[in-house]
Amino acid sequence: SQQGEExxxxxxxxxxxxxxxxxxxxxxxxxxQWYRQNSGRGLVHLILIRSxxxxxxxxxxxxxxxxxxxxxxxxxxxxxxxxxASYFCAPGNMLTFGGGTRLMVxx
Amino acid sequence: xxxxxxxxxxxxxxxRQSVAFWCNPISGHxxxxxxxxxxxxxxxxxxxFQNNGVVDDSQLPKDRFSAxxxxxxxxxxxxxxxxxxxxxxxxxxxSLEPGAGAGTKNIQYFGAGTRLSVL
Numbered sequence: 001s002q003q004g005e006e007x008x009x010x011x012x013x014x015x016x017x018x019x020x021x022x023x024x025x026x027x028x029x030x031x032x033q034w035y036r037q038n039s040g041r042g043l044v045h046l047i048l049i050r051s052x053x054x055x056x057x058x059x060x061x062x063x064x065x066x067x068x069x070x071x072x073x074x075x076x077x078x079x080x081x082x083x084x085a086s087y088f089c090a091p092g093n094m095l096t097f098g099g100g101t102r103l104m105v106x107x
Numbered sequence: 108x109x110x111x112x113x114x115x116x117x118x119x120x121x122x123r124q125s126v127a128f129w130c131n132p133i134s135g136h137x138x139x140x141x142x143x144x145x146x147x148x149x150x151x152x153x154x155x156f157q158n159n160g161v162v163d164d165s166q167l168p169k170d171r172f173s174a175x176x177x178x179x180x181x182x183x184x185x186x187x188x189x190x191x192x193x194x195x196x197x198x199x200x201x202s203l204e205p206g207a208g209a210g211t212k213n214i215q216y217f218g219a220g221t222r223l224s225v226l
Contacts, residue, residue: 033214042111042198042217043150088149093213097149 003096004032004072004089012104019076021101023089032065033090034074037100043088046074079105109133111218113199119224125187128221132180132201138162139176140215141184142198150198156182189225196220 004023013019023032031050035043049056049065049072056063062075072091076083086100112131120126132139138157142150153172154164158179167174171190176182186193198220203212 031213040219040222042200042219043215044217045214048211048214096152099147099149 003098004091005098006087006089006101008101009099010102010104012106013079015079015081015105015107017079017105019079019083019103019105021074021087021103023072023074023091023098025070025072025089025091027070027092028067029092031092032063032072034061034063034072035088035090035097037086037088039085046087076103079103081105081107111199111201111216113197113218113221115221116219117222117224119226120189121226122191123188125185126189126223127183127185128197128199128223130182130184130199130218132182132199133216136201136203136216137179138202138204139182140200140202141174141182142200144196144198144220146195153184186223189223191225194223194225196222 004025007022011019029051031048033048034046036046037043047058047061047063049063051067060077065072072089084105086102088097088100111133114129118126140155141153143153144150153167154174155162156176159176172186174184198217200215200217202215
């Protein structure tokens, strides 16, 4: 298994702004997933992108994947206070999570 | 469909005591995972079951932690005896298939977790 490393560790923005967080990993993967964790809750699956996809959208979420650079990014557009959470990437067989990005969206 | 159920939600014990957590995965999910999440960190996999067999327990502290998945459905995780450093949230997750392959069947669904405080 391999671990994704999220960057930055913490991000604070105003409501309505866009939030971008990045994920790097080390070995080849078939797919990469992003999860969200609200305080005191379990992780919730957000989106899965396959290795043959470069970009994927889901509502206000946009995920990119660059397999040559072994990196992915998650963009949340028009952020809301409810987006305040920790975000984790899960590359490949996703049995190991990094420390996540803690996003705070101020109203 | 019902989600992953975990109980209890909170548990406070003293060090050297024993504790057990219960998880009921989503119906039909063959794979079940237990994670330990220490405050401020990401979840760390403790053990993965495929039906009632263990796939990976390399990070399970076997001197004090044990887990079982009888009949390939519900699972229990036990700590005996507990240490202060075991204070964490214990998350259970399930998926249709093990975390391999390019499909969506390896998406994990998490329970709300059990918050353990060891005093």
